[in-house]
Amino acid sequence: MTNVPEEPAPMADFRLEVEAATDRIAIRHVSGDVLNVTDLQIRVHVAGEPLARQPPVPFFASRGFRSGPTGPFNPAGGTTWRAGERGTLRLASTNSPGIDSGDRVSVLVLSDRGTVASLRATAR
Secondary structure, eight states: OOOOOOOOOOOOOEEEEETTTTTTEEEEEEEEEOOEEEEEEEEEEEEEOSSOOOOOSOOSOOOOOOOBBBBGGGGGGGGGGGOEEEEEEEBOOOOOOOTTTOOOOOOOOETTTEEEEEEEEEEE
16 A cells, blocks of 8 residues: 655735724735635634634634634635735624733644644734
């Protein structure tokens, strides 16, 4: 039996911005592979705690998030995420923990083939 090597996870560089006043998380795809959005999962931790409700990708209205995410998080944004594109989402008050100024927020971008990126930022 021949072992066929699995395809590695896509590689991409991202920048994370977090705004406590609006509970907004923004992720910019800076460089790297074009990503198929339907193969992605996003996992968010605030101050070391996972969100009670994690964001589905893509979504328009989902429990724990305000409607109308942008970019690849929104189904109208298409199925790919390319360098130069930015996606944003906002936590609803029904999700916890909320984001306070100074909180460390971490975001994992995962594909069906592994971790694409591990991001961290301090909420401003």
